[in-house]
Structure formats: structure tokens, C-alpha cells
Amino acid sequence: MKRIKFFLLLALIIFLFSLPAFSGKYILYITIHILILSVFALGFNLLLGYTGLLSFGQAGFFAMGAYACAKILLILPSLLLGTMTGMIAGALAAFILGFLCVRHTRIYFSMLTLSFGMMIYSLAWKWREVTGGDDGLVGIPRAPLEIPGVFSIDMNPMGNYYYYYVLVISLLAIYLLYRLIQSPFGLTLKGIRESENRVAYAGISVRHYRLLSFTIAGLYAGLAGSFLPPLENTVTPPIAHWTHSAEPVMVTLLGGIHTFSGPIVGSIVFYIIKDIIVRYTQYWLIWFGAIIVFLVLVFRGGIVIFLIERIWPLIKWR
Amino acid sequence: MIEKLLFQTLIGLSFSMYLWLLAAGLTLVFGVLGVLNFAHGSLFMLGAYATFTFYGKLGLNFWLSIFLSLLCVGGIGVILECLFFRRIYHIDLPYQLILTFGFILIFDDLVKMVWGGVAMIPPMPRFFEGNFNILGRPFPYYNIFIICAGIAVALLLWLILEKTWWGRMIRASASDREMASAIGINIPLLFTNVFVFAAMLAALGGALGTPVRVVAPGIGTAMIIQAFVITVIGGLGNLKGAFVGAIIVGILTSYGILLFPIFELFIIFVVMAIVLMVKPQGLFGK
Numbered sequence: 001m002k003r004i005k006f007f008l009l010l011a012l013i014i015f016l017f018s019l020p021a022f023s024g025k026y027i028l029y030i031t032i033h034i035l036i037l038s039v040f041a042l043g044f045n046l047l048l049g050y051t052g053l054l055s056f057g058q059a060g061f062f063a064m065g066a067y068a069c070a071k072i073l074l075i076l077p078s079l080l081l082g083t084m085t086g087m088i089a090g091a092l093a094a095f096i097l098g099f100l101c102v103r104h105t106r107i108y109f110s111m112l113t114l115s116f117g118m119m120i121y122s123l124a125w126k127w128r129e130v131t132g133g134d135d136g137l138v139g140i141p142r143a144p145l146e147i148p149g150v151f152s153i154d155m156n157p158m159g160n161y162y163y164y165y166v167l168v169i170s171l172l173a174i175y176l177l178y179r180l181i182q183s184p185f186g187l188t189l190k191g192i193r194e195s196e197n198r199v200a201y202a203g204i205s206v207r208h209y210r211l212l213s214f215t216i217a218g219l220y221a222g223l224a225g226s227f228l229p230p231l232e233n234t235v236t237p238p239i240a241h242w243t244h245s246a247e248p249v250m251v252t253l254l255g256g257i258h259t260f261s262g263p264i265v266g267s268i269v270f271y272i273i274k275d276i277i278v279r280y281t282q283y284w285l286i287w288f289g290a291i292i293v294f295l296v297l298v299f300r301g302g303i304v305i306f307l308i309e310r311i312w313p314l315i316k317w318r
Numbered sequence: 319m320i321e322k323l324l325f326q327t328l329i330g331l332s333f334s335m336y337l338w339l340l341a342a343g344l345t346l347v348f349g350v351l352g353v354l355n356f357a358h359g360s361l362f363m364l365g366a367y368a369t370f371t372f373y374g375k376l377g378l379n380f381w382l383s384i385f386l387s388l389l390c391v392g393g394i395g396v397i398l399e400c401l402f403f404r405r406i407y408h409i410d411l412p413y414q415l416i417l418t419f420g421f422i423l424i425f426d427d428l429v430k431m432v433w434g435g436v437a438m439i440p441p442m443p444r445f446f447e448g449n450f451n452i453l454g455r456p457f458p459y460y461n462i463f464i465i466c467a468g469i470a471v472a473l474l475l476w477l478i479l480e481k482t483w484w485g486r487m488i489r490a491s492a493s494d495r496e497m498a499s500a501i502g503i504n505i506p507l508l509f510t511n512v513f514v515f516a517a518m519l520a521a522l523g524g525a526l527g528t529p530v531r532v533v534a535p536g537i538g539t540a541m542i543i544q545a546f547v548i549t550v551i552g553g554l555g556n557l558k559g560a561f562v563g564a565i566i567v568g569i570l571t572s573y574g575i576l577l578f579p580i581f582e583l584f585i586i587f588v589v590m591a592i593v594l595m596v597k598p599q600g601l602f603g604k
Contacts (some may be wrong), residue, residue: 054412100595108598111550115590120581246419253416261332283431296417297405
């Protein structure tokens with residue numbers, strides 16, 4: 001099983017790197033979106049799946065990342081700087097707000113994160129001088145990736161460099177998160193999810209760990225958000241809306257919350273389902289909503305668990 | 319300035335009543351069934367669309383249209399509760415929330431499919447045309463009617479819950495589901511009734527809003543979030559709190575539009591966050 005997993009992963013990575021060789025712009029565009037959603041949802045799942053906290057305000061941190069990156073790119077066109085700023089903005093916002101949020105758990109935590117997320121949304125929507133109001137920020141350049149004096153790569157929309165840029169950073173971020181979860185830190189988080197009191201008895205500050213987990217989730221949301229402005233050349237307030245916060249929740253539950261790969265698989269399936277349904281009807285959300293409802297009622301483990309427990313034994317048996 | 323604020327208070331009060339009708343059902347369902355229903359706003363929207371169809375399109379009597387919409391949305395409520403919500407009472411919070419969110423997606427696209435994506439506003443019923451003169455400004459008859467209707471619903475709810483047998487059963491099963499079941503209350507039936515009742519309250523809010531507020535696909539998600547703020551301020555599951563919360567949010571919104579338009583929406587969520595941090599059980603929680 002372990003070896004197969006390794007080869008599957010290797011195949012996937014090779015596939016992703018060779019994708020531009022045989023596919024068109026549309027596929028690359030969708031793949032970038034899948035990567036963005038994966039990073040966003042993975043950070044979210046550190047909170048839900050590993051720490052046991054359901055945040056409904058992640059879109060706020062996503063938007064912080066996107067707006068911060070957009071602002072930087074408008075002033076100083078340097079891609080790396082934009083991404084870094086977005087990440088830091090997401091993490092910083094999550095750290096400050098997390099300080100107030102992590103005292104609560106369960107529904108109160110969800111409501112509190114919802115209210116902070118909506119505060120960020122209302123600023124993005126109304127504070128016209130800074131955020132451009134409901135028009136958003138427009139004309140954001142796809143800045144070159146450069147370190148002055150060392151190298152400079154042009155991120156021209158005709159080339160595939162931006163795809164590689166997002167791919168490399170996302171894979172790196174995913175790998176780092178994977179290592180983090182395997183570390184004692186990750187185990188402590190799982191401990192908090194299972195039994196808060198026991199972890200507290202072991203002399204560990206539950207609140208500090210929750211805050212750290214919240215900050216990392218914010219950092220990943222900020223990173224995911226910062227990929228957006230150079231891709232779309234605009235940022236608009238709906239990315240901060242609470243309905244956007246539901247997106248990582250949906251894909252994470254779709255893929256499964258108790259597996260590391262769940263959010264990634266969920267993101268892939270989300271875009272595939274969307275792409276297939278949209279070919280037949282523009283009202284694809286009806287069907288997607290129906291899938292969500294079906295999923296919650298019938299198999300709550302998520303796709304990954306379903307594959308491992310039901311499908312995998314069938315293959316192995318033969 | 320004082321006059322201006324007083325007048326704005328009245329406008330806020332009439333807006334409060336739509337919020338109250340929505341939040342009442344939301345908090346009732348949470349208090350009794352234990353589910354925080356994101357899709358409750360969609361029922362509000364469906365109520366508005368149904369009334370728009372009966373009254374604006376088919377030209378039926380205004381009151382009859384409202385009555386028919388309540389029946390329609392009540393019917394949808396029966397389907398929702400019996401087929402779906404009934405199965406999620408025992409499962410984890412994230413799954414509950416996301417199931418109700420799934421219904422938002424379904425209903426939002428459904429109304430786009432049936433009615434199209436444009437915002438619509440039907441004409442005002444003839445007998446509501448005209449204004450009172452309050453503090454030298456015209457104040458529509460319709461807003462006065464809305465305020466009265468909201469207060470009437472509040473009184474009615476209070477009467478039902480405190481004075482009737484059905485209300486007692488609801489209160490009993492809200493405080494201890496198993497014990498209520500043990501003394502012979504038919505819990506599944508009661509839950510269906512409560513859910514349908516809440517759905518009809520939401521639909522009433524939507525229906526009453528049709529002549530003055532816009533009917534558009536997004537109104538459900540926009541309203542539900544304010545209803546969340548209200549239920550949190552008043553305490554989850556607390557009806558009295560929801561009424562006061564609705565008035566606070568409605569008046570705050572109308573002052574906000576006048577005094578600090580940039581932070582109008584922002585300030586509501588600040589209030590919500592402060593209540594959650596200082597007194598998570600709500601202003602009226604025990």
C-alpha cells in the first residue's frame with residue numbers, strides 16, 4: 001500500500017509538471033484554481049480535521065491575502081513580494097483575530113469566525129478608498145518573478161510560467177503542511193481534537209496550540225488568496241463573503257476530514273463536477289447542492305475513506 | 319438632527335420586523351431541533367418569490383397571495399424536514415451546517431432557473447398607497463403596517479408558546495428531548511410542526527417584503543447572515559432575545575446608513591463579535 005501510494009504520488013507530480021506540454025490554456029487555468037482551492041482547504045482542514053474547530057470565516061483571510069497581494073503588485077510589480085505579503089497578511093490577520101476566537105469552541109467559535117470574516121467582507125465592500133469598493137481592484141499586472149540583480153522571469157500570460165510558479169509553491173506548501181502534521185505539533189493538535197482536557201492535563205496550553213493552528217490556517221488562506229490577483233488581474237469583494245468560506249468546508253467534507261489528502265481530492269472533484277455539469281446546464285449549483293446533501297446523508301467519511309475502505313480491498317483481492 | 323434620528327429609528331424599526339420574522343424561525347428551530355439552518359434564508363426568499371408570482375404575476379388579492387405563499391413554503395418545509403433534516407439531528411456540527419448550505423445552493427439556482435436572475439419589484443397594493451406625516455416627513459402607511467404586523471407576530475408567538483398546550487410541548491422538548499418523549503410527546507411529529515411553523519414565519523417575512531423590498535436571487539443569503547447576528551445577540555434559541563436583537567440590528571443598520579455609511583455593515587458584525595466574546599450565551603441567555 002505504501003509503495004503504491006508513493007508511485008501514485010510521483011505519477012501525479014510528473015503529470016502536473018508535464019501538463020502544459022499537452023493541454024490547453026483552459027485546463028491550466030482550471031488546474032491553477034484547483035491548486036488554489038487545495039491550499040486554501042488544506043489550511044482549513046488543519047483547523048477542522050486536526051484541531052476540531054470549524055471556522056466559517058476563512059474567506060476573510062483569503063481576501064486579506066488577495067487584497068494585500070493586489071495592493072503590492074499595483075505599487076511594485078514583483079510577484080514574489082506579492083505572494084509573501086499576501087501570506088503574511090493572512091497569517092497576521094488570523095493571529096490577531098485568532099487571539100479572540102480560540103477561547104471558544106464548537107458553534108460559538110464558528111459564529112465568531114463568521115462575524116470576523118464578514119467584517120473583512122464589509123470593509124472590502126464599502127471602504128472604497130482602499131479596496132475599490134464593490135468594483136474591487138482592477139488592472140493588477142501579472143508581475144515578473146524576479147530577484148533584482150539575480151534573475152527575472154516574465155510571467156507573460158502567453159507562457160506557462162505562472163502555472164509553474166503556482167504549482168511549485170503549492171506543492172512546497174502542501175509538503176510543509178504534511179511534515180507539520182507528522183510532527184509532535186500535529187500530534188498535539190490531534191490530541192486537542194480528541195480530548196481537550198487530557199491535553200491540558202499533560203501541561204500543554206490548549207489555547208496556544210489552537211492559536212498557532214488558526215494562524216497557520218490563515219497563512220495558507222492568505223497564500224491561496226495571493227495566487228488569485230495575478231491570475232484574474234482583479235480582486236472583488238465576493239471572495240471575502242461567507243458563502244466563499246463555505247467552499248473549503250464543502251471540499252474538505254467531500255474529500256474527507258480525517259485524511260491529509262481529503263481537501264485536495266475534494267478540490268479536484270469539485271472542479272471536475274463543476275466542469276462536467278456546466279456543459280449541460282448553467283444551473284450547476286442545484287446539482288452540486290444535491291451532491292452535498294447526498295454526501296452528508298449517505299457517506300460522511302468522504303471520498304478518500306470511501307476509496308480506501310471500499311474500493312481498494314476489491315482491487316487488492318484480485 | 320434629533321428629528322432626523324427619530325425618523326431614522328422608525329425606518330429601522332420597520333426593517334427590524336422582516337429580520338425578526340426570519341430570526342424568530344431560525345432561533346426556534348435551533349432551540350428545539352438543535353440545528354442551525356443556513357437554508358432558512360432561502361425559505362424567506364421562496365416566500366418572497368411565491369408572493370411575487372401570485373400577487374405580481376397572476377394578479378391575485380394581496381392577502382390571498384400571502385396565504386398561498388405560506389402554504390407553499392410550509393409544504394416545502396414538510397419535505398425538507400421529513401426527508402432531510404430529520405436525519406441530521408444526531409450528526410456533527412460541520413455536516414449539519416454544510417447540509418443546510420447545500421440547500422442554499424439548490425434554492426438559489428432553482429429560483430434563477432424559474433424566475434430568472436433579475437431583481438423584480440411588484441406594485442404596492444392600492445390600499446397601502448400614501449404616507450403619514452411624521453415630524454414633517456412622509457412615512458409610508460406600509461411601514462406602519464409592517465411594524466404592527468411584526469409586533470402582532472411577536473405577541474402571537476408569546477401566546478402560543480406560553481399559553482397553549484402545543485407551546486408547552488415545544489418548551490418541554492426544547493429543554494429535554496428524551497424526557498419529553500418519555501412522557502408521551504410525539505417528538506418527530508412535533509419537530510416537523512416546529513420546522514414548518516418556522517418556515518412559514520420566514521416565508522411571511524419574505525412575503526410582506528415583496529411590495530417594498532426587491533425580489534432577487536441573493537436576498538436569502540443576505541438576510542440569513544443578519545438573522546444569524548440577531549440570534550447570536552439575543553442568545554441562540556431565545557425568542558425574546560431575537561426580538562430585541564432584531565430591533566437592535568435594524569435600527570443600527572438604519573443609523574449606519576445615515577451616519578457612517580462605510581461602516582454600516584461592519585458595525586453589526588462588531589456587535590455580534592463583542593456579544594460572542596463577552597457573553598456567548600447572548601444578551602438574554604441564562
